[in-house]
Amino acid sequence: MRKILSTLLLASGLLLSAQVGINTDTPKATLDVNGDINFRNKIVLLNATDNTLSEGNNDQLLVSQGEGYPPTWKTLRIPEYEPNKFYLIFNNSFSDKVGVKFTNGEEASMTSSRGATFNKGTNISSLQGFKKINGLSQTISVFSTQSKAYFQFETVVQANFGPNGATDTSIDYACGIFVDDKLVNLRQRNLKASSANYPFLTHNQIGIVENLTKGNHTVSVGCARLASYGDTTKTLAIGTNTNTNINGFVAQSSLKVDVYEVPEVFNPIIN
Incomplete structure (x- = not known):
């Protein structure tokens, strides 16, 4: 034992x-x-x-x-994706306090009408006088062949006009939203002199582009001075100030980007 x-x-x-x-x-x-x-x-x-x-x-x-x-x-916190529905995949916001300025000598010299010049898909290199707001150039990623990218651009535009009530003293300008340097959205406006010194306005525009190719893309914003009327010697500032009645914080630019996709890399779950 x-x-x-x-x-x-x-x-x-x-x-x-x-x-x-x-x-x-x-x-x-x-x-x-x-x-x-x-x-x-x-x-x-x-x-x-x-x-x-x-x-x-x-x-x-x-x-x-x-x-x-x-x-x-x-x-596992995996979101439930249903087939053929768009979901917000990318969302970000960017800002810039440097902006761009245009003297009267930097005005775009357009050889054809604006309607013939500003077309969707035009490369920024073919648009005379456009300057990029560098802080708003960013990379975004797209993962699906079915997508919708929304862009919301906001800035302040100012000219150093003195007090002048004449309506013929003004500056035409344009701002465009670009993806991979191709124009996807453009807005034209006119800043007029008024009875006040150094007038300014808030500029807003929203753009959309569908079905970008899968991969990385660069989104950017560029603006141009198009034409001057009356006193043509004044400076135009976009996303920055020409005079101290506003400051750089007030005049700064922002760009919001939302990318919605029909997901391809997730298994759909149907309840």
Whole structure:
């Protein structure tokens, strides 16, 4: 009996210290199972703090926390996408306090009508007199062939006109939104002199482009001085100030970008 007991104790000690393999003669872990595993009841984790057992919740997964740390239950927060519906995939806003200025010598010299010049898809290099607002040039990513990108541009435009109530003293200008240097949206406006010194206005425009190719794209904003009337010697400022009745904070530019897509890289889930 003493020999049998000693043998059992020795075998138990070996089991406690050795690696155990099921369906393998060369286990590579404390317990190495080579084959399918079927758990008929529950998997539980021991909480070493209070020695309680945790079974996890529905839809939770057992996740490793790295070598030397116990595993834990985690919930995967995967959004549910329905087929053929657009979802907001990218959203960001950018700002710029530098802006651009135009003297009378930087006015665009257009050889054809504005209607013939400003066409969707025109490269900015073909639009004379346009300057980019550098801080608004940013990279966006598109992951689906079905997408809609919305752009909202806002800035302040000022000229250093003195007090003049004459309506024929004014400056025409234009601002365009570009994707990969191609025009996708343009607005023209006119800043008029008034009875006040150094008039300014708030400029807003919204653009949209559909079904950009998948990959990275650069969105940018560029503006131009088109024509002057009356006193043509004055400076035009867009996204910055010409005089101290407003400051750079007030005059700064902003661009908001939203990209909606019909997801292609997610498995659709229908409830």
